[in-house]
Amino acid sequence: MTNKIDHVAIIMDGNGRWAKGRGMPRLKGHEAGARAARKAVEAARERGIGYLTLYAFSSENWRRPKDEVEGLFTLLEGFIDREIDRLVESGVRLHTIGDLSKFPPGLSRKIALTAQKTEGNSGLHLTVALNYGGRNEIVRAVRRIMKDGLLPEAIDEDVLPRYLDTSFMPDPDLLIRTGGERRISNYLLWQLAYTEIYFSDILWPDFDESALDAAISWFSTRQRRFGMTPEQVEGDPLP
Numbered sequence: 001m002t003n004k005i006d007h008v009a010i011i012m013d014g015n016g017r018w019a020k021g022r023g024m025p026r027l028k029g030h031e032a033g034a035r036a037a038r039k040a041v042e043a044a045r046e047r048g049i050g051y052l053t054l055y056a057f058s059s060e061n062w063r064r065p066k067d068e069v070e071g072l073f074t075l076l077e078g079f080i081d082r083e084i085d086r087l088v089e090s091g092v093r094l095h096t097i098g099d100l101s102k103f104p105p106g107l108s109r110k111i112a113l114t115a116q117k118t119e120g121n122s123g124l125h126l127t128v129a130l131n132y133g134g135r136n137e138i139v140r141a142v143r144r145i146m147k148d149g150l151l152p153e154a155i156d157e158d159v160l161p162r163y164l165d166t167s168f169m170p171d172p173d174l175l176i177r178t179g180g181e182r183r184i185s186n187y188l189l190w191q192l193a194y195t196e197i198y199f200s201d202i203l204w205p206d207f208d209e210s211a212l213d214a215a216i217s218w219f220s221t222r223q224r225r226f227g228m229t230p231e232q233v234e235g236d237p238l239p
C-alpha cells in the first residue's frame with residue numbers, strides 16, 4: 001500500500017538548540033535553519049511534492065527577545081533577496097499564510113512582491129507561515145465571514161476553510177516536526193484534522209534529504225482510515 005503524498009507541512013524546530021550545542025548564538029542556528037529550508041524546498045521539488053508549507057515564525061514567537069525577532073526578520077529578508085531568482089527559475093510558486101499586517105511594512109511589501117513574481121509559475125507551491133497561529137487564522141476567518149454577512153445556515157465545513165489563509169491548498173498529508181518536541185504549537189489547527197504526524201529528534205539545521213526520505217517512507221506505511229474500519233479501507237467486504 002502506498003499513500004499519495006501531495007502536501008508536506010513542516011514545523012522547523014531546533015535551531016536554537018543546534019546553535020547552543022555548538023557554543024554559538026541562537027541566530028547562527030537560524031542561519032543554518034534557513035540553509036536547511038532551502039535544501040528542503042529543493043528536495044520537495046525533486047520528489048514531485050505539490051505543496052510544501054514551512055512554519056517560519058509563529059504568532060507566539062513575538063515573545064522572544066527583541067534582538068532574536070529582529071534577527072529573524074533580517075534573515076528572512078536576506079533569504080528572499082538571495083533566493084528569488086532561483087525560486088522563479090525553478091518554477092516555485094511562493095505564498096504566505098499568517099497575519100502579515102503585523103510585520104515591518106517594508107518586509108511585508110517585499111514578500112508580497114516576491115510572491116507576485118512567482119505567480120505565473122507552475123511548480124511546487126511553497127508556503128511560508130509568518131506570524132502564523134492556527135487560532136488567530138480561525139478568528140480572522142470568522143471575522144471575514146461575519147463581514148460578508150453569511151447566514152449561520154450558510155456556514156459548513158466546506159465554507160469555513162474557504163475563509164482560512166490556506167484556502168488555495170489541500171490539507172497536509174504529512175506533518176513533520178523536527179527538534180524532538182511532540183506538539184503542534186498552534187500550527188494548521190483546522191487543516192491537520194487527518195494529517196499523519198511524524199516527529200523527528202533531528203534538530204532542524206541537520207534535517208537533510210535522507211531525513212525527508214525517512215519521513216516519507218514512514219508515511220507510506222500508514223493506513224489512513226478517515227474514520228472507517230481497516231477492512232473498509234483495504235476494500236475487504238464487511239462480514
Ligand code: IPE
Binds near residue numbers: 014015016017058072
Ligand atoms: C525554530 O527553532 C525556529 C523558530 C521558531 C523561528 P527554535 O528557535 O525554536 O529552536 P529551539 O527550539 O529553541 O531549539
Ligand code: IPE
Binds near residue numbers: 012013055056185
Ligand atoms: C514552533 O516552534 C514555531 C516555529 C517552528 C516557527 P517553537 O519553538 O516556537 O514552539 P514551542 O514554543 O516550543 O512550542
Ligand code: MG
Binds near residue numbers: 013014179
Ligand atoms: Mg523551538
